[in-house]
Amino acid sequence: MIQQTLVNAANSGIPEVVEEIIEVFPGLVHHTNEMGQNIFHIAILNRCEDVFNLIYQFREEVRHLIVTKRDSNDKSCLDLILDLKKEQKLNLRASAAGAALQNCSGSRGFRTKETTTSGPVYTEAHEELVKEGEKLMKDAATSCTTIVALVTAVLFAVAITVPGGNDGNNGIPILFEDRGFIIFVILDAFGLFSSISYVVMFLSILTSRYSVIDFL
Template identity: 40%
Template sequence: MTTAIEYGITEFVTECLDKFRFLIWDEFDGETMIQIAIKERNEKILNLILEISGNDRDDLVSREDNNYNSILHYAAKLAPSAKLNLVSGAALQMQREVQWFKGVENIVHSQYKYTRNGDKETAKYVFTEKHKDLVEKGEKWMKDTSGSCMVVATLIATVAFAAAFTVPRGNISDTNSLQNGVPIFLSGRTFAIFAVADSVALFSSITSDLMFLAIMTSRYAEEDFYKSLPQKLIIGLATLFISMASILISFGAAFTIVLRDKYSWAPIPVASFGLVSVLLFAFLEFPLFLQMVYFTYFPSIFGNKNQSVTNKKKTTKLAKEIEAKKEL
């Protein structure tokens, strides 16, 4: 049973509970099934056990081991390395650990949140002690990532700002004209594309810089890894991607204005190479970005509602059978 929970073999656990329903109350080397599931970070099996427990859920989640460790103390321990490595980046690993701790905290009665184990330690204290190294690694990962992205965003902001005053084909230089200093191709559609793209690149790169600066100056407390830091990194990466795409569009528009009279085919290779650059950046950074968005805004800790119909029927049936047996 311990091995099945460790490796997430939900079918085996379901069949065992179907034949031996009392197993949710038994101990395996001093630990119950729910304690093992929490320690191994297996939310599917934990959801299964909680659903089967039925009306005895409060009694089940309030049980302690021989050292008076509650299930919240088990959630406070560092996850196995195999589970941590499923998430890329120490900061996202720390975020997942905080989400797991809060998830277990939500199913425990409030009076058990501050209980002490045999070593006189609360679950929160255990969590802080066990995750010191991961917090430091998460801080380093965040700062390194933010620093690298900040350099790129600053370069884009510099180029976009300079491009606003060195427009393609120059300005009208006639002191006797009311349009003196006005861009020559101001009324052209391509120039409008250049102006809009350059403005978007400037503002988005500045926004990206601000987000990465906020990350660099954060306090890096455990709670910051829950939503604050990931949200800033998500906004920073999103605006950085927008600024890169915009500056390439701006360059393409300016290049077209300069060369279209002599080389009408010039926009084609410019657009092609620009698209390759944008797609390459998206290919390299989008998986990390998608993972951050998913874990930040769609965490599945104890919220797995996508169980198969078969599993739902089985767990509901088991819960009813346990209740019927108790009544007898």
Template identity: 35%
Template sequence: MMIGDSSNWNYVKAIKFLNESALIAARLGIYEVVNEILKAYIRSVSFTDELGHHMLSFAVLSRQEKVFNLVYQVCHPMVRDQLTMWKNNIGVTILHMAGVLAPSSEIPGAALQMQRELQWFKTVEDLFHPSLQRKHDFSGKTAREVFTETHDALVEKGEKLMKDTATSCSVVAALIITIVFTAAFTVPGGIDSQGKPIFFRELSFKSLPSLLP
């Protein structure tokens, strides 16, 4: 996608033609489109939708790591601070958004998904000064409280999966031990009607003195 040189764009033109595309690309994680738009008009990083969401907040909410890194790196430090301190119309910061469980995930398994969610939350949290990490939204919740509440079901699912896996492993281990134990104490070739090993007179059998009667 070639949008053109930055000299071709001003605020009025950019807000009209690039705003919607920039936000959609950020939400869907289309890195190439976001990159071209930012190169054409860097101030598009501050464009918002009707709810006040910008590219960085969409990247955080949708777990678009590449877009998040791109937007964060190209921003001027002052703009970066403004974006991280941003709140929407219900007092939600991008840290609160990082605390909300992702609507879908390509990561298989609740345990791995939970690990990924924790890593993502910590990445965003590290951008904030400790005093800002404790900010409340309009419902009185901190980002960590939002994370805990929205991930409860995932934690329970992960715990159940781990317990089921442990139980399955225990059953398999017990079966293996039983088979090995049985094989170790079974006379090779079996025994005859008189209770003597069938291969008793075989030289190879006599090399196993522990099995001789």
């Protein structure tokens, strides 16, 4: 009963149940279903990232045994990550971040010591996904850069043409000692600094190499 519950929890993406069972029965981490798949095989097949992340709670040698364990189809966890099918992709592909998030999730799956040499294999297997992610990210970054640039221009214009104007004799703002004016200046400066920071951030996205690790 416990074994079936563990498999069902991994299949449904419920990490809390999986974690509780493994804490009480640690040996069940090596339990396999009729296909020879352990809970991490199942988590990968169902794209249950929260369940798969439980692997980092185990010692390095145990993680190695888990990710290299082969099922009845001679597939290890690494093989299953590479065997990404269209119907298994995240249901976010219609959004601008969909392919980027998929690349991020996929590349994170290779960030263990046992898989440091698998990056080129992942890139080759997901070349189409990388290109799609690059296009979506560039489109989103371009749109956001345009909007933020407009906001920056407005905030800069407001900063040099302060409300109430300046004193013609000394150039000091007429409302300089007004509390509301001080609040206005602080908020405008904060907005200007933030918008400039966002412009730099979006420009760095546009000039990125768009390799798999860049999505992560």
